[in-house]
Amino acid sequence: MTITARSVAPERVSLDEAPRYTPVKRRRRLLPLRLRRLQDRLVAYGLMLPSMAVFVMFFYIPAAYLIYISFFHWGVLSSATKFVGLANFRILFHQPLFFHSLFTSAYYTLVMIPATVLLSLGIALLLKEAVSRRSRGAGIWRSAVFLPHVTPVVATSIIWVWIFNPHFGLANFVLTHLGLPALGWLESVHWALPAVIIDSLWHSLGLYVIIFLAGLSTVPRELLEVARLDGAKRYYTFRRIIWPLISPTTFFVVLLATINSWQAFSQIFAMTGGPHGGAGGPAFATTTDALLVYQTAFIYEHFSLAAAMSVILFGIIMTLTLIQKWISDRVVFYR
Amino acid sequence: MAAIAMKNVVKCYGKAKEEAAVKDVSLAIDEGEFVVLLGPSGCGKTTILRMLAGLEDITDGELWFDDRLMNHEPPDARSVGMVFQNYALYPHMTVYENLAFGLKARGVPKAEVKQRVHDMVALLGIQAAVDHKPKELSGGQRQRVALGRALVRDPVVFLMDEPLSNLDANLREQMRLELARIHSHVRVTTVYVTHDQNEALTLADRVVVMEGGRIRQVGTPSEIYESPADTFVAGFVGSPGMNLWTLRWEDDGEGISLDGALRLPRSFRPALEEVGATVTVGIRPEHLGMSLVKADVKVICRAEFFENLGSHTQLHAHLVASGTDSSVHELLQPDSEQSQLPYPSSQSRDSRRLVARLDAAASADPGEEMVLTAPAGAVNLFDPVTGIRMGEQSREYINASQRYLPA
Known part of the structure; x- marks a missing residue:
C-alpha cells in the first residue's frame, strides 16, 4: 500500500506546487x-x-x-x-662478581652478534633463493624458522636443558656418535655459557631472519641481473652489491642483537636455575649483568645496589649504541 | 659482434602452451645490425630480450649466437651487455666503479680497467661525473652511465630494454641521437625494445613488430610504415595509425565504389576480385588531402572537428555514403554477412572513423560533407577476415617464420 501511495504521489503534485529545495548555507564561524x-x-x-x-x-x-x-x-x-x-657505585667497583658478570655479558654479546648476523643472513639468503627458484615448501620453511621466536623462552629452555643433559641428552648423543668427546654442558664451567648461547640463538634467529629477508627484498632484482651479466660470481655479487645495500638492515640487526644480548635473562634463568643450583651457575659461569641485577634485587634484596648496576648497564648499552651509530654513519649506505 | 638466430622460440611461464608469452618466434639478426622489437605492452618483446640475455630460460626452440647454441649458457658466458629501463646502476658505487665493476669481476688487470673506463667515459662525454654516485646525476647522465657499463666490456650483443622511457621528451630525442651516434661508433649487434614507434623508426636498421607473443612483421622502418603486413601493424605504426575501413565494393563502370563512400580507379579490380565482396582499405592520414586536382581516390566524409597542431591540422571525421545522410556503418545491416566476420580485435575499431592530416589552413564546419583525395599508391588492401595485406607482401608474410630463419 505504501508503495502505491508513493508512486501516485508525484503525479498529483504540479510543477508550481513542487517543493523547492534551497541549499542550506552553513555559516561556520571560523576561528582566527x-x-x-x-x-x-x-x-x-x-x-x-x-x-x-x-x-x-x-x-x-x-x-x-x-x-x-x-x-x-x-x-x-x-x-x-x-x-x-x-x-x-663504589661498592660495585669493589665487587669482583660484578666485573665477572660484565665480562660474562660481554662474552655472551660478542659471540651472539656475529653468530646472529652470520646465521640469520645465511638462512635468509637460502630462503630467498628457495623462493626465487619457486622451490616447494619455501613458505613452510620460512614459518618454521620463525616459529621458535614465538614460543615461550622458559618452555623451550627446559627442552634445551634436556638436550644438554650430560648423561642422556641429545647433544652428547650426537657428539659421541660423531666420535667427539661428551661435554658437561650446563654442569661445566666452560660449556654452560655456550649452551645458553646455542639456546638463545635458536630462539632469536627467526626474528633476525625475517628482518634480513625484508632487507634482501629491498635489493632491486635488476641490480643482481646486471651483476650476473657483468660476470660477477655469487660471492662477488654478495660482497660488492648485496652486503653494502643491506647494510642498514645489518646495522639494525647488530643494534637489536647487542641490546637483547646485554639484557639476556629469561633463558639463562630458566636453563641454569632449578636442579643446577641458583641461576647463573655453575660457579657464576652464566651470571650475566642482567641476572646479577635480578639476584641482587630480589634474592639479596639490595635494591639500591641493583639500581646502580642497572644504571651502569644502561650506560654500557647506550655507549655501545652510540659507537655503533658513529660507525654506521661512516659504513652504512642509505639510498 | 655476433649474429643472432632464434628458431621457433617459445616461452611459457605456466604449464599451458596457449598462454605462452612468446609463441614460436623465429628471427635472424645480422652481425652489427640494430634491430628494434616494437609492440604494445605484454607482446613478449621484453621476454625475448631477457631470453637473449640468459635471464629467462627458453621453454622451447633454439637460440644461436653465431655457431654457438646459447639455450643453456648462463648470462655471464654470453658476453651480452644490457641496459635496463630504470638504468639499474649500482647506487652505492661511483660512476667509475659502476663502469669498472664488470671488468673487475672478470679479472681484467687494473691498468686495462682504468684505460677502458677512461675511453668509455670520453666516448659518452661524462668526464665530469666520474666520481659521482648515481643519485647525484641527471637522468641523461645516468642513461649514459648505463650505456657505458654495458658497452665497456665489449659485448658481442647489446640489449636495451626501453632505455629512454624514463626521460622527458626533449632529453629522449637528444639521447636517441646519442644512441645512433654510439651505435655507429661501436657497431655492435643491438636489440632494442620499445613501444615508442618514433624510436623504432628512427633508430632501427630493421623493426620487428610484435603482438600477442608473435612476430607480425619484420622489415626496414620504411617497409613497416609504407607496406604494413597486416591491419595490426597498419594501425599500430604511425601516429595516428592508418585509417582502416572494411567496405563492400562494386564496379559501376566508371570506377570502383566502396559503399558509396570511397572511389577507387578500376585498376584495383583484379586485386579486389582476389579478396571477395568485402575488403579492408587502409590509407594513412597524411596521404589524405583536399586537393582540387583530379585525384585517383576519393573519400567522402562528414567533418566532426579539427585539431590545430601548429604545422598542420588534424581532421576527425566519419565516412558517409555519397549523396545520402546515412553513414556507411548504418548501411551494413547487423545481420549481414560482413558483421559476422571474425575480425581480430585490432580491426574492431569503429569502422567509420577517419583521421586526416591536412594543411594548417584547412577548415570546414562540423557536420559538413567533405571530399578528400589520395593518390592510388597510398591505398593498402587487406583481407577483411585475416587482416593480412593483399598481394605479394602477404604471401611473404605468411611464410615469415621461414623467411627470417638463417640458412
Whole structure:
C-alpha cells in the first residue's frame, strides 16, 4: 500500500506546487588562524595522550626512579631512605662478581652478534633463493624458522636443558656418535655459557631472519641481473652489491642483537636455575649483568645496589649504541 | 659482434602452451645490425630480450649466437651487455666503479680497467661525473652511465630494454641521437625494445613488430610504415595509425565504389576480385588531402572537428555514403554477412572513423560533407577476415617464420 501511495504521489503534485529545495548555507564561524593551529595541536596531543601516558607511567617514571634510588640506601619495605651519593657505585667497583658478570655479558654479546648476523643472513639468503627458484615448501620453511621466536623462552629452555643433559641428552648423543668427546654442558664451567648461547640463538634467529629477508627484498632484482651479466660470481655479487645495500638492515640487526644480548635473562634463568643450583651457575659461569641485577634485587634484596648496576648497564648499552651509530654513519649506505 | 638466430622460440611461464608469452618466434639478426622489437605492452618483446640475455630460460626452440647454441649458457658466458629501463646502476658505487665493476669481476688487470673506463667515459662525454654516485646525476647522465657499463666490456650483443622511457621528451630525442651516434661508433649487434614507434623508426636498421607473443612483421622502418603486413601493424605504426575501413565494393563502370563512400580507379579490380565482396582499405592520414586536382581516390566524409597542431591540422571525421545522410556503418545491416566476420580485435575499431592530416589552413564546419583525395599508391588492401595485406607482401608474410630463419 505504501508503495502505491508513493508512486501516485508525484503525479498529483504540479510543477508550481513542487517543493523547492534551497541549499542550506552553513555559516561556520571560523576561528582566527592562531587559535585554529592551537586547536589542531591540542587534538594531536589528545590522540597521543593514551600511549604517552602508558610510556610515562610504566617506562619513564620507573627509569627515573631507578636512577634516583641508585643514589640512596633504599628498601622495599623499609621506610628509611638515606642518601648515600655514589656509595652504591663504589661498592660495585669493589665487587669482583660484578666485573665477572660484565665480562660474562660481554662474552655472551660478542659471540651472539656475529653468530646472529652470520646465521640469520645465511638462512635468509637460502630462503630467498628457495623462493626465487619457486622451490616447494619455501613458505613452510620460512614459518618454521620463525616459529621458535614465538614460543615461550622458559618452555623451550627446559627442552634445551634436556638436550644438554650430560648423561642422556641429545647433544652428547650426537657428539659421541660423531666420535667427539661428551661435554658437561650446563654442569661445566666452560660449556654452560655456550649452551645458553646455542639456546638463545635458536630462539632469536627467526626474528633476525625475517628482518634480513625484508632487507634482501629491498635489493632491486635488476641490480643482481646486471651483476650476473657483468660476470660477477655469487660471492662477488654478495660482497660488492648485496652486503653494502643491506647494510642498514645489518646495522639494525647488530643494534637489536647487542641490546637483547646485554639484557639476556629469561633463558639463562630458566636453563641454569632449578636442579643446577641458583641461576647463573655453575660457579657464576652464566651470571650475566642482567641476572646479577635480578639476584641482587630480589634474592639479596639490595635494591639500591641493583639500581646502580642497572644504571651502569644502561650506560654500557647506550655507549655501545652510540659507537655503533658513529660507525654506521661512516659504513652504512642509505639510498 | 655476433649474429643472432632464434628458431621457433617459445616461452611459457605456466604449464599451458596457449598462454605462452612468446609463441614460436623465429628471427635472424645480422652481425652489427640494430634491430628494434616494437609492440604494445605484454607482446613478449621484453621476454625475448631477457631470453637473449640468459635471464629467462627458453621453454622451447633454439637460440644461436653465431655457431654457438646459447639455450643453456648462463648470462655471464654470453658476453651480452644490457641496459635496463630504470638504468639499474649500482647506487652505492661511483660512476667509475659502476663502469669498472664488470671488468673487475672478470679479472681484467687494473691498468686495462682504468684505460677502458677512461675511453668509455670520453666516448659518452661524462668526464665530469666520474666520481659521482648515481643519485647525484641527471637522468641523461645516468642513461649514459648505463650505456657505458654495458658497452665497456665489449659485448658481442647489446640489449636495451626501453632505455629512454624514463626521460622527458626533449632529453629522449637528444639521447636517441646519442644512441645512433654510439651505435655507429661501436657497431655492435643491438636489440632494442620499445613501444615508442618514433624510436623504432628512427633508430632501427630493421623493426620487428610484435603482438600477442608473435612476430607480425619484420622489415626496414620504411617497409613497416609504407607496406604494413597486416591491419595490426597498419594501425599500430604511425601516429595516428592508418585509417582502416572494411567496405563492400562494386564496379559501376566508371570506377570502383566502396559503399558509396570511397572511389577507387578500376585498376584495383583484379586485386579486389582476389579478396571477395568485402575488403579492408587502409590509407594513412597524411596521404589524405583536399586537393582540387583530379585525384585517383576519393573519400567522402562528414567533418566532426579539427585539431590545430601548429604545422598542420588534424581532421576527425566519419565516412558517409555519397549523396545520402546515412553513414556507411548504418548501411551494413547487423545481420549481414560482413558483421559476422571474425575480425581480430585490432580491426574492431569503429569502422567509420577517419583521421586526416591536412594543411594548417584547412577548415570546414562540423557536420559538413567533405571530399578528400589520395593518390592510388597510398591505398593498402587487406583481407577483411585475416587482416593480412593483399598481394605479394602477404604471401611473404605468411611464410615469415621461414623467411627470417638463417640458412
